[in-house]
Amino acid sequence: MGSRRGALLVWAGFVAMCSVWGTTWLAIRIGDRTIPPLTGVGLRFVIAGLFLYALAALRGRLVPPRAVPWRIVGVFAVTMCSLNYVLIYLAETRIDSGLAAVLFSTFPFFVFAFARVLIGERVGARGWIGGAVAFGGIAVIALHGVLGRSPWLGLGVVAAAAISAFGNVYAKRAGAQPPLVTLPPAMLLGGGVVLVVGLALERPNLALALGGPALGALMYLALVGSGVTFLLLMWLTHRLPAAIFGLPPLTYPLTALSAGALLGGEHVTGRELAGAALVVAGLAIALVPRLYVRPGTIGEVRGSQTV
Numbered sequence: 001m002g003s004r005r006g007a008l009l010v011w012a013g014f015v016a017m018c019s020v021w022g023t024t025w026l027a028i029r030i031g032d033r034t035i036p037p038l039t040g041v042g043l044r045f046v047i048a049g050l051f052l053y054a055l056a057a058l059r060g061r062l063v064p065p066r067a068v069p070w071r072i073v074g075v076f077a078v079t080m081c082s083l084n085y086v087l088i089y090l091a092e093t094r095i096d097s098g099l100a101a102v103l104f105s106t107f108p109f110f111v112f113a114f115a116r117v118l119i120g121e122r123v124g125a126r127g128w129i130g131g132a133v134a135f136g137g138i139a140v141i142a143l144h145g146v147l148g149r150s151p152w153l154g155l156g157v158v159a160a161a162a163i164s165a166f167g168n169v170y171a172k173r174a175g176a177q178p179p180l181v182t183l184p185p186a187m188l189l190g191g192g193v194v195l196v197v198g199l200a201l202e203r204p205n206l207a208l209a210l211g212g213p214a215l216g217a218l219m220y221l222a223l224v225g226s227g228v229t230f231l232l233l234m235w236l237t238h239r240l241p242a243a244i245f246g247l248p249p250l251t252y253p254l255t256a257l258s259a260g261a262l263l264g265g266e267h268v269t270g271r272e273l274a275g276a277a278l279v280v281a282g283l284a285i286a287l288v289p290r291l292y293v294r295p296g297t298i299g300e301v302r303g304s305q306t307v
Contacts, residue, residue, distance in 0.1 A: 010239050017232040018248045024225040025097035025252065028089060030217040035209045036202035037089035042195025043218060045081045048226035049187030055227075056180040063181055072174050073186045079167030080230075081190030087160040091153040102276050103157040105249035106134065110165030118173045121241065130285035137278025140271060161249075171237050179234035187226065 031040050056062050092100050109131045115121040171177075198204070210218065 010236065013232050013236055014240070014248075017229050017236065018252075020224055020229050021248060022101070022252050024221055025092070025101045027217040027221050027225065029092050029097040031214050031221065032089060032092050034211065034214040035218065036198060036204050037093060038086060038194055038198030039202050039204050039206075039209070040198075040218065041082065041085045041089050042191050042193075042198050044085070044222045044226060045187040045191025046195055047191075047219070047222035048230070049184045049191060051223055051227045052180060052184040052187065052231070056184060059180065061178065061180040068181060068185055069174075069177060070185075072171075072177060073182055073189065075170050076167060076182060076186035077190035077193075079163050079170070081187045081226075082194050083190075084160040084163040084167070086194060087156040087163075091150070091157045091160075094150040094153050095157070098276075099154075100157050101249075101252040102137070102279055103154055104161045105252055105279050106158050107161040107165050107249045109134070110162045111169060114166050114169040115172075118169050126285055130282040132282070133285060134279045134282025137275040137280075137282060140275035140278060168233075168237070171234065176238045177234070179231050183230055183234065187230075 028040075035043070053062075088100060088104070091103075095103075112131075
C-alpha cells in the first residue's frame, strides 16, 4: 500500500509540474512585451533563488558555502537557470508561445542521447521512430508560417532544449542532491550574471517594464514556474527513469498553443496545428510505452533530470 501511495504521489507531482510548465510559455510572452529578455531571465531566477533561500532558512536547510557542491551548482546555473532560458526568451520576442513550446518538445530526444552517453540508459527503435515523426512536425512548422521569418530564433529554442536536456541528465548522474542546497545558489548565480548583462546591454526602465501584467507574469514565472517546479523536478529526477522525466514537453504544445490562443490573443493556423499533432504523435510513439511502470518501482529509481 505504501509503494502504491508513493507512486500516486510521484505521478501527482509529475502532472503538476507538466501543467505549470505548459503555461509558462504564455507568461514569458507576456513578460517579453515590456521586460527585455535578458533582464526578464535574470529577474526571474534571482527572485526564484531568493525565494528558495528563504524556504531553506524556514526549514533549517541552510548550509555553509564550503558544504555546497559548487561544481554541480555551476552546471545547473548554466544549463538550467540561464543559457537555456535566454534562448527561449529571445525567441519569444518574435515567435508565438505555442510554437516555441512545439520546438522545445524536441527535448526528450536530447534526453535519450545524453542518457545513453552519461548514464547508460538505452533507447529502442520506438524512440528513434517517434523522433523522426516529431522532427517531421517541426519541419512542417519551421518551413512555413512564423518561423519562416525567424529561423535562427527557432533553432535557438531547439538548442535550449538540448542544453536543458543535458542539465537534467547531469542532475541524475550527479546522484541525489538536496534541492534546497543546490538550486538556490544555482538560480542566484545564473540569474545574477544574466541580470547584470541585461541591465548593462538593454538598459530597461524597470518602473515601466514591470507595470501591469508583466509584473504578475514575472512573479508567476519566478515563484511557481521556477521555485516550485524546480523543486518538483529535482524530487522526481531520482524517482523516475530518464526517459520518463523527459516526457513533460509532450504536454507543452497543446497546453501552450491553447493558452496562447485563448488567453494571449495568438493566432494558430491549421498548418501549425498539423505540425503540433505530428510532434505529439512522435512523442507518444516514443514515450507512452514507458509510462507503464509497475507502481512498486516508482520512487525506487536512483541516479545511474527543466522551463
